[in-house]
Amino acid sequence: MKKHLLCALAYYGASACVSTSSADTSAQEASSWREALGADISDEWSAPIHRQFDFWIGEGEANWRAKPQGEFYHQKEGSWTRGRVFPILGGKALIELAWARDNPEEASQRGFSIRYFDPARERWVMAQNWPGPGGNGSGFMDQLIGKEYHGRLSMYSIVRRPDGEGEFNIQHRRYNFTDIRPGVGFRWDGSNTADEGATWSTWYVVDFHALRALDPYGPAGTPFPGVHGQNLCTEEPHGAFNNLQGVWQGETADASGAVSPATFSAGLALDGCGVMGVMDANDIKTFVAVGYNATGGKWMFYTLDDQPGTTHEYYVSDEAGEGAVFRHAPDLAIKDEFTAYNLQAYFEAEGALRRIVWEKFTETEIRLKVETRSAPDTAWRLEKTYRLIKQ
Structure with a gap:
């Protein structure tokens, strides 16, 4: 289990978080996409x-x-x-x-x-x-x-x-x-x-x-370049996650109850065909992109964090919004030049060992819980919970 990835993914919200007033979220605020995305190249x-x-x-x-x-x-x-x-x-x-x-x-x-x-x-x-x-x-x-x-x-x-x-x-x-x-x-x-x-x-x-050499960054939480009227993906099931756009602040709690601040900045992308953003929690930034894959008939989460040695991952779900369960689908991530990564069976992910459950998703609040298990036939265990409020 990669703790940093779970923290970043769960950063959208949760069911067992303590009150947002109990943690100082000011250090997590980002006024621009440059800051939120981590656009300045670090020594790493x-x-x-x-x-x-x-x-x-x-x-x-x-x-x-x-x-x-x-x-x-x-x-x-x-x-x-x-x-x-x-x-x-x-x-x-x-x-x-x-x-x-x-x-x-x-x-x-x-x-x-x-x-x-x-x-x-x-x-x-x-x-x-x-x-x-x-x-x-x-x-x-x-x-x-x-x-x-x-x-x-x-x-x-x-x-x-x-x-x-x-x-x-x-x-x-x-x-x-x-x-x-x-x-x-x-x-x-x-x-x-x-x-x-x-x-x-x-x-x-x-x-x-x-x-x-243009600075392409506007205020965090606004649409990304390339959104001009939202003329693409105008019919269902597209658009179910568009409400994520904006800046969200709150906190994350692990299974022991330890609390830390979290911020999520998201914006519309591809003129309506996706939402992208960066989650910031526990000193880790994770880029997230969500969209609907018509071929697989699934909702897709792409994730990549800023830690050395980590690679991108996918989570898939049949549903979107409140109540949706996104399961980790490791076979969907390309391994080498000869990997048939997009086989239909890889979209199912019923045997996933990690999942993200959207317990609440409204215009003002999102809550998530992240769960893991040791094998497909074992019980799920709570790893993290998150609660975020739109600013």
């Missing part, structure tokens, strides 16, 4: 290996160039997005947010990614969510993993692609980041192979152009 994450994607930080534009059928070259002028990239968790991770440049309220080209370097695997690990106009996003669990070779950052994962006859083929996907010129731009291309890398089919070439 300053080594060059953790800064390999820093060329992307700032605001820029991207020209997405498809290859017309029957043509040799990709088109010169494609569709354009604008985006912002910034560090979080003291520099452990980077977040990308993108939207349509010329028509920001258009229900397309909305995107999110988060990446961090895992020293144990010597790999960069990435998760993303690019919901289409119908809101059929991945719920933050589409993932790739890879590393740098001779100035080229390459990331891979296994994907299942339809063959036109109702069957699915297993292919590898590759993202390449090349032609890197800090402060100027870089190139990204996406490719697939069905023969273990003997041949690759490149479906997009994207030229990124740096614009400015």
Whole structure:
């Protein structure tokens, strides 16, 4: 059991917390997203290996160039997005947010990614969510993993692609980041192979152009860049967690009754297809993203904290809001370049050894309890409880 992860996750609320007046929460307050997210790079994450994607930080534009059928070259002028990239968790991770440049309220080209370097695997690990106009996003669990070779950052994962006859083929996907010129731009291309890398089919070439080193942070608890009218994911079950937006303060208590302050700052993301935020409790920051995965028919929590040696995790639930139970689903987190992490069976998580129970979720108060067990057939034990009040 990772105590720091439980503390951060449970940070949303709880059923057995003591009164919020008994703990000093002022030290946990964050006036801006910069402070709440932990955007300033700390010594812990300053080594060059953790800064390999820093060329992307700032605001820029991207020209997405498809290859017309029957043509040799990709088109010169494609569709354009604008985006912002910034560090979080003291520099452990980077977040990308993108939207349509010329028509920001258009229900397309909305995107999110988060990446961090895992020293144990010597790999960069990435998760993303690019919901289409119908809101059929991945719920933050589409993932790739890879590393740098001779100035080229390459990331891979296994994907299942339809063959036109109702069957699915297993292919590898590759993202390449090349032609890197800090402060100027870089190139990204996406490719697939069905023969273990003997041949690759490149479906997009994207030229990124740096614009400015912009501070993208507004007040904590406000929407993230890329929210323009909430035109995506407008129908149920989406939107069930939108009430999380804002700044919440309260406290957490462990099983022994020891109490400490906790703060959660959350904002809307992806124009209605998700909520993201950072939980701050017991001197640990944890980034959280929640959204609905239509393929798995599940609500997804992505979590990553600022502690050395920890990696991202997923929690899944059939329901959202008050009464929902989110179970830890370790098989949904990508392990290596050959892991089929998104199999349907991995979404079930009935044998989970950790869960988060939303005991209360109103416009002004949220309460959680975090429970663990030693084996699937044993009783649940209380680990943490949380209560938070919206400010």
